[in-house]
Amino acid sequence: MIKLFKIEFQKLISLSAFKAIAIIHVALFIVVLVVISGFDVSIPGINLKQLYQFPEIWGLTTWVASWFNLLLSFLIIIFIGNEYTYKTFRQNVIDGLSRTQLLLGKSYIILLFGLSAMILVFFSSIIVGSLNTETVSSNDIFSKAYLIFVYFIQSIAYMTIAMLIVLFVKNIGLSILFFTLYFFPVELIIRGFLPESISMYFPIKVISNLTPLPNVVDTNAEANYQINAIDTSNIQTITDSPDLMLNTFAALAYITIFWSLSLLILKKQDL
């Protein structure tokens, strides 16, 4: 495992696309978080301030971080696609790596990206939460910290889909196009033709549901304001998410399926 990780890390660390996308990912995430946490608009029934405080901050940061999963997925496509462009997968096999080892090596990099993103979200949550929470017990701080593990699974799931696509297509540009098309309109259109009971288990739906929009309804204010005047039924929040546990297991199942398909493709294909 360490050997494969070291090999892949050597390939990764000098890749200019990695440096560029990593910097953009971190910088954009921090900028967006700072901008959002500076928001202080008073809306009846909505307590925005609550979002920047413990424990709701975990929901906000993971929700914001989920926007940038696309960047991580593109990075995986570029990283693996380069192996086809320059036929270096061939060279690795010639030198003695098996096809399973090729996939394991890439999977370790996916884990590395997922872990790095999770650590970034963790520290961002701690900093923003600490700056906006006046008094809080340690129980409150970490009561929703499990969301960063859910975010980790989400990022791994997106990157596994990206890996599957690039292994199948063997071309960076086309893979990015197919991934983006499936991510945005294609699955949405297909789901539109299917009943909710089926469409809710489609990959992007399941995976994106892992980090829903945080609950912004002020429970204290609910009694004081005419909350019914605000239609919150269409806003999917953590509390009214169908079932976070079920979605997490479904996402883990998708990761397993996509990884197995990737292995099957890699084992069968000419390099």
Add this chain to the structure above:
Amino acid sequence: MSEPILEIQNISKNYGKLKALNNLSFSVNKGDIYGILGPNGSGKTTILSIISDILKANSGNFIWHLNSLNYRKNIGTLIETPNFYHYLTVEQNLKIVVAIKEVHISEITKVLKLVKLDNRKNSLFRDLSLGLKQRLALASALVGNPTVIVLDEPTNGLDPEGIAEFREIIIEQAKLGKTIIIASHVLDEIEKVCTNVAILKKGTLIKTGKVNELLSTKEKVIISSTNIENTFNFLVQSGITEYIKIINSDIELILQNDFDTEKLNEYLFKNNIILSKLDIIKTSLESQFLEIIK
């Protein structure tokens, strides 16, 4: 009897409708310098890619008789164009090879010196000329002192000096008892380096055997006499020819090593056969090769 190190058994490979290899079988013995010769599109690269695990055969199989669980690390391979990470230096690329083969890092210095690329170890792969890239590929194939070396068109892009140096390296490696498999369409390369050869045409094995038997540079002799059939039968029975054939009213032949045209004439004269014609034709290696693949 020689021990086989590689057995190729009935391998076929199709690219869509195109049959790249058709039921190909041959074996390579330990210590051979084995040439795979054929024109472009004959399937040389395809068969080497299949035995290197980078292409999948449609049918048939191959067996490497190597005493190792991970036998691939005992085979140094160079297929087609050199494929390395363009954004990494020569040394960084070899570090990856060393890590995969699980050999000591000092191997890098050793192989770079061997292929005379040590002064370019900090150059990016993309900045190297084709010849230097080919040297890096050869260096990579030699990492870990492999038992078998597989080379596909290894002198591509090399200058004459580079080609000579490459030959020296191959011969040196062969002296160490290594098995070397070289695919090439350059006859000269095969003749000067290889001991055995397989000749391919359109994915089919045409001939296989010792290089000096299949591709000799011996002269062809054309003779004629009053009774051509008697002369032909006499020569066949005498056993002084390697090859003999009646063409129109002439006999075309290649003499055994210890016979020349002067001796032939004398021998026939002593046996009451008078020649009316004796021509010597120098057959080039190329023309013999073209004859074989015709």
